[in-house]
Amino acid sequence: MKFWRKYHPDIDAADPRYKQVSLIYSILLIMIAYFGIIGTLNITLFDAPEIAFFDYLGLTLAVSILWFVNKGGNFKVASWAVIIAIATILLAFVHLAEGRNYSLMWVTILPPFAFFLLGRRDGSWVSAIILGYCSWYMYQLINQQVTANLSLGALFNFIEVATAQVFLFRFYENSRQEAYDQLQKTAITDPLTKVFNRLHLDNTLSAVISQANRANQPVSVLLLDVDHFKDVNDKYGHLIGDKVLIKLCDVLRDTIRETDSLGRWGGEEFLVICPNTNQQQAMQLGQRIIENVRAEAIENNIHITVSIGTATYTNNGTDTIDQLLLSADENLYRAKHGGRDQVLGMP
Incomplete structure (x- = not known):
């Protein structure tokens, strides 16, 4: 050293x-x-x-x-x-x-x-x-x-x-x-979708949370998953599945704000980090994503939907990054099992 x-x-x-x-x-x-x-x-x-x-x-x-x-x-x-x-x-x-x-x-x-x-x-x-x-x-x-x-x-x-x-x-x-x-x-880039990779998302979220603590501002995350993505791969093949993920990221880039960070969390899951964003604003952004993805023809007139779980860090002395991500994951799970094609936040 x-x-x-x-x-x-x-x-x-x-x-x-x-x-x-x-x-x-x-x-x-x-x-x-x-x-x-x-x-x-x-x-x-x-x-x-x-x-x-x-x-x-x-x-x-x-x-x-x-x-x-x-x-x-x-x-x-x-x-x-x-x-x-x-x-x-x-x-x-x-x-x-x-x-x-x-x-x-x-x-x-x-x-x-x-x-x-x-x-x-x-x-x-x-x-x-x-x-x-x-x-x-x-x-x-x-x-x-x-x-x-x-x-x-x-x-x-x-x-x-x-x-x-x-x-x-x-x-x-x-x-x-x-x-x-x-x-x-x-x-720092996912080779397929050209959005940030998991490592960079981890580092970005830590930096955003540190800044939020100093400024006493909320931070929200949106964890989204492509609905029935396995069916897309099985029916159209993995090459089409890759194109679906690439096109999805294009839609997400056009929907989120310049201050937000988008990355591939794993597989067909993606994470959006939103600085200075409360729970209500996160839900509104999630709803815009739901509507834009639903309306966009991805590949060969294929339409997909996504489910989204949101969570907000409020610097209340007990929140942690792990708890923030766990809450978003739990809300995503509820959205998937509650009918998909929806965004859910804090119950």
């Missing part, structure tokens, strides 16, 4: 922040070790106190940012602080060395950190500004003939490398983000 997990127990490998936080901690630990060791060497061996000052400044900044994230600080702020600290120290070294001793080469480590921590857009303009400034500074040194180590050829080489870095890392970050987005979508 990564040591930082004890400071952020809510962030696991499935969290989008996981990689960013891992990188922040890795960079900070490297900065602390590097600046601490090099700063000491610059004082004891190389007699370079002016460089050591910036080494210890980098060490101080890294320790401060580490303390900030350990205390639960905003990761976006921490990411910007890391990039600003690295850029500040690198530019200070470039100016102290006046382009000598390959100081400009060190600036090329900034783009990967900027893209990985800040993302495509911010990483692009931050890298472009820093590298552009270094190109301008290098040009000034050449004009002033500060050092014989620099030439127009060296300047053009630096600009070429800097430009290639920005475009390559931007392309890489685009590809990585697209792959991650697709993976995230696949991980």
Whole structure:
């Protein structure tokens, strides 16, 4: 287990922040070790106190940012602080060395950190500004003939490398983000119906309930089941049965509100999570679903009906998620055994 997990127990490998936080901690630990060791060497061996000052400044900044994230600080702020600290120290070294001793080469480590921590857009303009400034500074040194180590050829080489870095890392970050987005979508989506899967519904319901507790608002769920779905499969085949479920989800998406979440609970059962919705509103939504499904021809003029059980979480001190789902399931059972094609709530 990564040591930082004890400071952020809510962030696991499935969290989008996981990689960013891992990188922040890795960079900070490297900065602390590097600046601490090099700063000491610059004082004891190389007699370079002016460089050591910036080494210890980098060490101080890294320790401060580490303390900030350990205390639960905003990761976006921490990411910007890391990039600003690295850029500040690198530019200070470039100016102290006046382009000598390959100081400009060190600036090329900034783009990967900027893209990985800040993302495509911010990483692009931050890298472009820093590298552009270094190109301008290098040009000034050449004009002033500060050092014989620099030439127009060296300047053009630096600009070429800097430009290639920005475009390559931007392309890489685009590809990585697209792959991650697709993976995230696949991980939370039912492959047949393209609605949310059971795992995502569980996580969404927990988040909605937490928000409802803070805002003291009700949350309702609608658990619905396709009536006589086995007969549809037996009569028309499983391929038609799959099309029935797909078309049903289309009807459900068109009926529920934008704030509601729809997912496949299992088999031919589906769950709708309705934030800030009381029992009466849930029953009204359930009735609209009943009517819309009943009126829609699904496949080859096949008509189906659904039964729905509703339940409402009211944050009364005794309600739990398990009780909420159990109540919805019991009401669905009553709707099925009471004639189907109906919505039932609290008895």
